[in-house]
Amino acid sequence: DAGITQSPRYKITETGRQVTLMCHQTWSHSYMFWYRQDLGHGLRLIYYSAAADITDKGEVPDGYVVSRSKTENFPLTLESATRSQTSVYFCASRAGVTGELFFGEGSRLTVL
Amino acid sequence: QKEVEQDPGPLSVPEGAIVSLNCTYSNSAFQYFMWYRQYSRKGPELLMYTYSSGNKEDGRFTAQVDKSSKYISLFIRDSQPSDSATYLCAMSGANTGGFKTIFGAGTRLFVKA
Numbered sequence: 001d002a003g004i005t006q007s008p009r010y011k012i013t014e015t016g017r018q019v020t021l022m023c024h025q026t027w028s029h030s031y032m033f034w035y036r037q038d039l040g041h042g043l044r045l046i047y048y049s050a051a052a053d054i055t056d057k058g059e060v061p062d063g064y065v066v067s068r069s070k071t072e073n074f075p076l077t078l079e080s081a082t083r084s085q086t087s088v089y090f091c092a093s094r095a096g097v098t099g100e101l102f103f104g105e106g107s108r109l110t111v112l
Numbered sequence: 113q114k115e116v117e118q119d120p121g122p123l124s125v126p127e128g129a130i131v132s133l134n135c136t137y138s139n140s141a142f143q144y145f146m147w148y149r150q151y152s153r154k155g156p157e158l159l160m161y162t163y164s165s166g167n168k169e170d171g172r173f174t175a176q177v178d179k180s181s182k183y184i185s186l187f188i189r190d191s192q193p194s195d196s197a198t199y200l201c202a203m204s205g206a207n208t209g210g211f212k213t214i215f216g217a218g219t220r221l222f223v224k225a
Contacts, residue, residue: 035215040120042217043156060210087170090155097211098144098204103155 003027006091006093006104015111019078021107031094033101034066034076036087043090045078049074064066116138118201118216132186135201135216138182142203144211145177147186150198150218159199160186191223211222 001057004025013019025032030051035058045058047066055066063085065077069094078085088108118135125131128157133147144163146155162168168175174187184203190196201216 033213040217043215045212045214048212092155100146100158100161101148101156101202101213103157105155106135106153 004091004093004102004104006089006107008029009106009107010106010110012110013081015082016080019081019109021076021078021089021091021109023074023076023104025072025074025091025093025102027093027102028071029093029095029102030071031096032068032089033092033094034064034074035092036060036085037090038087046076046089065088066108078109081109083111084109085109113138114217116201116203116216117213119219120217122222124224125141125191126224127191127193127223129191129223131186131191131195131221131223133186133199133219135184135186137184137190137203139203139205140179140182141205142214143205144203145175145184146202146204146213148174148177148200150200150203152160156200161199175197178195191221193223193225196221196223200212 007022010079033048034046049068088106091104116137147160149159150156163180166179172189176185198218200218204211204213
């Protein structure tokens with residue numbers, strides 16, 4: 001199916017474990033983004049990518065790592081999960097410098 | 113101070129009411145202004161997209177941008193229970209680094225039948 005898909009949709013893990021959230025888009029959009037959504041904070045940008053092999057930090061990058069070896073994939077890794085990283089994570093893509101952001105369904109992560 | 117301020121609500125209105133949702137911002141370089149709608153346990157979807165100041169209308173929805181006051185609004189006429197969702201304002205511009213989109217906290221809206 002065309003669009004942007006995230007996996008897993010739900011994940012429970014323990015403090016200190018490594019977790020990778022996957023994001024795949026079928027449009028060949030240049031730009032991809034990772035946001036986290038927490039009550040009272042709205043959507044906060046973690047990392048973004050303007051093209052394959054080009055990534056940059058957003059507002060809250062600490063504790064996260066990203067890579068983009070292929071245009072269509074943009075995985076987000078929590079190297080050592082902490083309770084403060086319990087959140088809903090959204091991946092998004094955009095065709096160009098401006099324009100609409102297309103979001104995935106979200107990945108709900110709980111860190112115990 | 114956050115770059116984009118939005119009252120989280122919740123806002124509860126009866127069916128048929130006119131709803132007014134607002135955001136203020138501090139970065140005068142924002143050029144693109146958006147409203148996204150997010151249903152529970154779903155990703156946000158674009159509702160309105162405007163460039164610079166002025167009004168834009170789409171069906172029951174009207175977006176207003178006042179750059180001189182750094183204030184944007186979304187009006188919903190004849191509100192329906194299906195409009196119950198969280199509404200997020202969002203902005204971007206040339207100096208937000210790669211036109212990164214900055215979001216408000218979102219306002220939860222409940223429309224009662």
